[in-house]
Amino acid sequence: MPGTFRAQRVDALIASQNADGGWGYFAGKRSWLEPTAYGLLALYDQMNSPHWKRGWDLVRSWQLPDGSWRPNGQVSESHWSTALAVTLHCARKQFDAPFRRGVEWLLEQRGEESTTLARFLGIFMENHIGHDRKFAGWPWLPGTTSWIEPTSHALVALKRSAPEFGGSELRRRVTLAEGMILRRRCSDGGWNYGSRAALGIDLPSYPETTALALLGLQSCPEADLSKDLIRARELWQQCEARLGRAWLAVSLRNFGVDLPEDDKPIYRNDILATALEALSAPNGGHSLLRPGSLV
């Protein structure tokens, strides 16, 4: 029955919400920002409900003084999932001071290989990874090198933030990060975690990274993504792994690709997969990850 797929997942998410308002990666586990952010996005049509408000309050309480977000209640370090918190603010249309500090923190971060010092030192050293260091992306953690996933999450957040936040620095960082992703595209048309090849041998694309890279490249004016979308569709058809398949469906639907609705049962108490599958449904809120205007 149409709509059942999403409804089952919405019910499962509500039933597995922790008392603090968040979600763990698995039902019954402690809350983390990533499954909580995706859980709240998946419940996008319930933003006025008490359970949504409890989750939102938890997310807001996890912002650190520097504007970043911590990944959960135990770890007090700045974390890549700050991008998800910013995207969630955009989905809720809450463009207040915490939102602005989150965007500002994102704009301060870059992969360590793209700092001025690293680029200068790079002139004198062999670049056997082959990355062009001027195209700065985002790291998983501050002070480390950039990778496709955190860069893609940051791109989605910044593109969603652009109409409210604006500014030339945001546009500049978006352009550089798009360039970084495009330059790390695998020969098969998708994306691996961070490189297109290792020791001269091509690396294969993965479902989850291909999906996220495409989400990050939405509305990129210079990108011809036709080959990548074909690859993403192939991966979606081949992929049995539920997390990767859900991310691919979210991404492909945002590019207007028509996919049949899945009829698979809920997956092993895996909250992130459940939330992403709910988002990936035709009426599932995947458009919340579409960019705003960069103008």
Place this chain on the structure above:
Amino acid sequence: MSAISRRGFHAAAATSLLTGCSSKQPQGPPPFSRRSTVAVLKAASYDDDLTPIILAGLSHAGLPDVKGKRVLLKPNLVEFDHATAINTSPRVVVAAFEAFRSLGAHVTIGEGPGHRRDTFGLTEEAGYWRQFHALDEHFVDLNRDDVKSIGPFLGRPEFFFSETLLAADLIVSLPKMKTHHWAGATLSMKNFFGLVPGSIYGWPKNLLHYNGIANSIAALNRQFRNTFAIVDGITGMEGNGPIQGQPKHMGALVFGRDIVAVDATCCRMMGIDPAKIDYLQLAADLGAISASQIDQRGENPASLRQEFGLIEQFKHLRLA
């Protein structure tokens, strides 16, 4: 972390700032001065009844009493490709599970894959669910488990690991015998990369590469000392491992409490000189590397030696 390894750590971090991976030639700490036991047992095929072989290996290698203990089996799950041999075979994992259960241990299987976020998807693709229908009840995704701080580690003021891992009385490393295109060989010690929670530190365990692969392997093995190893060398991988290499039949399982000695023995069986493996040298105070310090049980590893193919960058690792 010792002063020497800390120096190596910082030097490698500076290199990896620019390269993404360490190529620093490490200076090792003073070598381990005691003796260790490693058992090598033949296992021709995954179709063999592996549980009695594993029980014999545990006994030969001096497994301590595990009755009533919490044992975490840590296989190596990286990627799946039908054409090659990337992951620890599910048959070895199931046999190890049965063996430890028969000894009265409370057994959990845990892994935090470095390359793929979807741990359950990977366990399905790698055939774990076909071999072990009750996996749900016994498997923990170490990438996404609840976490607890151990304090300073790898240059960070606080470092977090899975609570299931930290609660274990014994961590059993269950790697595949493989070559590795950055580390030379990936065995019991390198397998501990999967202990680091990706949900915090990212994929492919970015922080460990950034700090230098050899330094990170040594640091993890310095941190977790309640360990045992069972290496799946029934079919290993040669060439461009750990993912893109070719299967190599060895027909053996390797056991030991001293996982440095286990890895050194595996290197010799693969035709690799353990004295040239950086992470073994950085962990030289933790276990025996020299064959003269290792009491071998079961098969003579020299009689099973096969030359695992090495990529051009690692030809110099070949054992004379």
